[in-house]
Amino acid sequence: MGFLDHSTNNIILDAVLTNLGREALSRNDGSFEIFKFAFSDEEVDYGHIVHYGRTVGKEKIEKNTPILEAVTQGNLAQKYRTRTINNDALTRLPTLILIETLANNILTLSRTGNDGNPTSKQLSVQQSLQSGTLDPDLTDFSFRVMVDNLFLGISNRVPDSVDDNNIATYTVAANAAITAQNLSTIGMTFFARSVSNDLFDTYKQKGGSVVEKVVTVSGMNSGATLTFRIQIT
Amino acid sequence: MATYKELTSADKKTAKSFLNQLVDVIQEDISGSTTRKKYQVFVTGGVGPGVTSSLFQTVYDQDFSLQTSNAVFDLAVGIFSGSGLVATASTGQDSTGKLLFQSSSLMMREKISNYKQFAQLLLGDADSQFTAPFSNASATDKIDNAMFVCFKRLFSRDMIKKESFAMRFFTSASHHDRGAEATGKQSQKPNLNQTSESGSAIFTDVGASTNQESSFGGSVGNIVNSADTSNTVGLCFYEQGLCVFDIEKIISGGEHVSGVIDAMSNTSPFSVGVGKTLIGSYDVAAGASTGNSWNPNASFVPDLMVSASMDNIIDYLASARFSSGSNTAITFQNLTAINSTLIFCRATADEFNYSSNPTYVDGSTNKIRVIETGQEATQRAFCFLTTVGLYDANDNLLAVAKLSRPIEKNNEKDITIRVRLDF
Numbered sequence: 001m002g003f004l005d006h007s008t009n010n011i012i013l014d015a016v017l018t019n020l021g022r023e024a025l026s027r028n029d030g031s032f033e034i035f036k037f038a039f040s041d042e043e044v045d046y047g048h049i050v051h052y053g054r055t056v057g058k059e060k061i062e063k064n065t066p067i068l069e070a071v072t073q074g075n076l077a078q079k080y081r082t083r084t085i086n087n088d089a090l091t092r093l094p095t096l097i098l099i100e101t102l103a104n105n106i107l108t109l110s111r112t113g114n115d116g117n118p119t120s121k122q123l124s125v126q127q128s129l130q131s132g133t134l135d136p137d138l139t140d141f142s143f144r145v146m147v148d149n150l151f152l153g154i155s156n157r158v159p160d161s162v163d164d165n166n167i168a169t170y171t172v173a174a175n176a177a178i179t180a181q182n183l184s185t186i187g188m189t190f191f192a193r194s195v196s197n198d199l200f201d202t203y204k205q206k207g208g209s210v211v212e213k214v215v216t217v218s219g220m221n222s223g224a225t226l227t228f229r230i231q232i233t
Numbered sequence: 234m235a236t237y238k239e240l241t242s243a244d245k246k247t248a249k250s251f252l253n254q255l256v257d258v259i260q261e262d263i264s265g266s267t268t269r270k271k272y273q274v275f276v277t278g279g280v281g282p283g284v285t286s287s288l289f290q291t292v293y294d295q296d297f298s299l300q301t302s303n304a305v306f307d308l309a310v311g312i313f314s315g316s317g318l319v320a321t322a323s324t325g326q327d328s329t330g331k332l333l334f335q336s337s338s339l340m341m342r343e344k345i346s347n348y349k350q351f352a353q354l355l356l357g358d359a360d361s362q363f364t365a366p367f368s369n370a371s372a373t374d375k376i377d378n379a380m381f382v383c384f385k386r387l388f389s390r391d392m393i394k395k396e397s398f399a400m401r402f403f404t405s406a407s408h409h410d411r412g413a414e415a416t417g418k419q420s421q422k423p424n425l426n427q428t429s430e431s432g433s434a435i436f437t438d439v440g441a442s443t444n445q446e447s448s449f450g451g452s453v454g455n456i457v458n459s460a461d462t463s464n465t466v467g468l469c470f471y472e473q474g475l476c477v478f479d480i481e482k483i484i485s486g487g488e489h490v491s492g493v494i495d496a497m498s499n500t501s502p503f504s505v506g507v508g509k510t511l512i513g514s515y516d517v518a519a520g521a522s523t524g525n526s527w528n529p530n531a532s533f534v535p536d537l538m539v540s541a542s543m544d545n546i547i548d549y550l551a552s553a554r555f556s557s558g559s560n561t562a563i564t565f566q567n568l569t570a571i572n573s574t575l576i577f578c579r580a581t582a583d584e585f586n587y588s589s590n591p592t593y594v595d596g597s598t599n600k601i602r603v604i605e606t607g608q609e610a611t612q613r614a615f616c617f618l619t620t621v622g623l624y625d626a627n628d629n630l631l632a633v634a635k636l637s638r639p640i641e642k643n644n645e646k647d648i649t650i651r652v653r654l655d656f
Contacts, residue, residue, distance in 0.1 A: 004635060004636075004637040005637060006637045006638045008637075010637075011636055011637050011638060011640065012636075012637040013621075013634045013635070013636060013637075013650070013651075013652060013653070014634060014635045014637070015621075015632060015633070015634035015635075015652050015653065015654055016632065016633060016634075017631065017632045017654070018630050018631060018632060018633055020629045020630060020631060021623075021630070021631035021632050024625070024629070024631060031625070032625075032631060033625055033626070034240065034245070034574075034576060034623045034624070034625065034631055034632070035239060035240060035624060035625050035626040036237040036238055036239045036240055036623075036624050036626070037237065037238055037240060037576070037578045037621060037622060037623050037624065037652075038236050038237045038238070038621075038622045038624065039578075039580065039585050039618045039620065039621055039622075039642070040618075040619065040620040040622065041588050041590050041616055041617050041618060041619050041620070041639065042590070042619065042620060043619050043639070044588070044590060044592070044616075044617045044619060044639055045592050046588070046590060046592040046593045046602045046603055046616075047592050047602065049602055049603045049605075050602050053605065054603065054605060054612070057603075058641060061617055061639055062617070062638060062639055062641065063638070065617075065619075065638070065639050067619050067635050067636060067637055067638060067639070068635065069635060070620070070633045070634060070635045071633070072633075074629065074630035074631075074633075075630075077620070077622060077630055077633040078620055078622040078630060078633065080588060080589045080590040080591070080593075081236040081588075081589055081622075082236070082585040082586070082587065082588050082589070082616050082618060082642065083235070083236055083585065083586075083587040083588065083589060084235045084236070084238070084583065084584040084585055084586070084587075085586070085587050086583070088583060088586060088613055088614070088644045089613065090587070090601065090614060091600060091601055091604050091609040091614075092594075092598070092599040092600050092601060093587065093593070093594045093599060093601055094599060095594060095596055095599060128599065129599050130597070130598050130599045130600075131599075218589075223236055223587075223589035224589065224594075225589060225591065
């Protein structure tokens with residue numbers, strides 16, 4: 001995947017069907033129907049605005065941000081979507097934080113329970129806002145959680161879908177209690193699946209004895225995202 | 234808060250456009266043995282070791298053993314079943330109606346079948362005869378011996394563009410003179426393995442747009458000699474990506490032929506090998522009076538067409554008559570119809586002004602980083618767009634488009650991005 005030519009003043013659009021798009025087209029059952037769109041900004045580093053100010057920072061972003069070609073893997077193509085919020089005077093946006101403290105932001109789970117590590121662990125994710133009250137539109141009443149379905153699961157929940165890369169997507173409702181700042185929390189228990197040694201050895205880190213997977217939690221309303229790692233022993 | 238926006242029917246349009254690509258085939262790709270693939274599926278029995286031959290050969294754009302090579306076109310020959318040549322060469326029919334030929338002729342039934350196959354495909358009747366010109370043809374315009382050039386779909390695409398086809402071809406053989414004819418002897422120099430150097434002609438479909446004719450096999454144009462456009466030498470079937478040439482006209486069929494060809498033979502004249510024979514030569518030792526064992530007066534048509542295997546004929550046409558060099562031998566433009574869906578992704582001033590990019594918010598203060606400290610009352614958030622995702626109703630990402638540079642989106646700007654999906 002290379003960069004797009006940005007040497008001309010014309011803005012060129014590089015469009016491709018994703019693997020899901022091609023699959024839908026091949027089904028020939030009308031499932032290829034484009035219904036809505038979303039924008040995103042994966043390449044942009046808004047830190048330029050902090051470093052250079054709005055005027056120069058914008059120019060830096062516009063002119064010095066080469067854009068990569070489109071990828072066809074649907075789950076990788078749009079990581080950071082832009083958002084429409086009715087309030088155009090917002091100065092702060094919520095983030096997501098883990099309430100439990102994890103060493104190096106890594107949770108360790110055991111697939112057997114024989115090595116001193118737990119086979120499951122409850123974690124809580126909370127919306128966070130340093131000060132003030134969150135715009136009610138941005139309170140997350142549900143969250144989307146994506147985990148590797150080969151090695152991990154969420155107790156007592158069934159994934160909405162599992163894609164070709166074995167990424168399971170769960171929708172998890174927030175706890176009923178909403179704080180005075182309009183912030184919500186979810187609790188969920190991650191467990192390690194009891195997989196065979198063969199499968200474990202295939203995916204374990206080179207020279208190591210653990211399989212590491214990334215978990216992504218995103219708020220359905222705020223769009224805020226949190227990622228952390230789980231190591232399976 | 235929303236990250237998606239639904240599209241209305243007014244946001245989706247369809248359009249059709251056409252793309253032309255120029256295709257060039259160079260001489261040495263046609264003449265070279267490593268770029269021309271044979272499929273030796275035909276095997277004779279009978280006298281000698283037998284003859285193996287292809288029914289057609291494929292020209293590649295590089296060594297066909299390399300995986301990166303692309304097949305450009307197939308080359309085949311055929312003979313019309315009702316031609317005088319077949320009537321003369323045939324010894325009759327068996328009880329099933331199968332044409333019989335002498336063992337000195339080769340693959341006659343296969344050559345006839347090839348012709349019939351193309352006639353059925355292009356003219357709608359296997360017993361029909363090609364004529365060049367396609368319509369208003371006289372008796373001399375009937376094609377008895379045909380060379381078929383069938384371009385692969387990779388290169389011809391939806392069709393060959395009219396009035397874009399041209400082929401450089403050498404109409405005259407090397408050593409075809411009959412200088413020794415006065416003494417009853419033919420030239421001793423073989424020419425089947427000699428690249429032609431004279432009679433270069435450009436065959437083109439000029440005028441095909443003026444008189445747009447059509448046939449059972451789609452639109453058809455006449456291929457003429459560019460030096461004399463009244464001399465029609467073949468036909469181009471545009472949608473089929475296929476050209477038919479009258480061999481007699483393009484190779485000066487009456488010229489003398491001489492050389493070694495495959496044959497059902499258990500002797501080895503001039504030590505050329507068992508299973509081979511000479512054509513157009515005579516036995517010097519036996520003298521002019523008796524030295525006619527190898528058809529000393531042979532010409533390309535009918536002798537080579539009847540006596541040689543398809544591989545021998547195609548080998549000769551490809552290796553000798555297209556010449557061998559880095560010049561263009563065949564060129565044309567193809568045409569591809571592109572059906573496009575245009576999707577207008579419209580963002581009003583109030584939409585898509587915030588980002589979920591992790592660099593957008595300061596993690597310790599939750600402040601939006603594009604609003605400068607102290608300017609919260611006057612500055613409004615903005616973001617940059619680099620990607621457009623097109624989704625179905627179930628949030629499945631069907632297509633993705635990338636902008637070549639980021640575009641700022643703020644609350645004073647509405648943006649329409651037109652995404653074009655080609656099919």
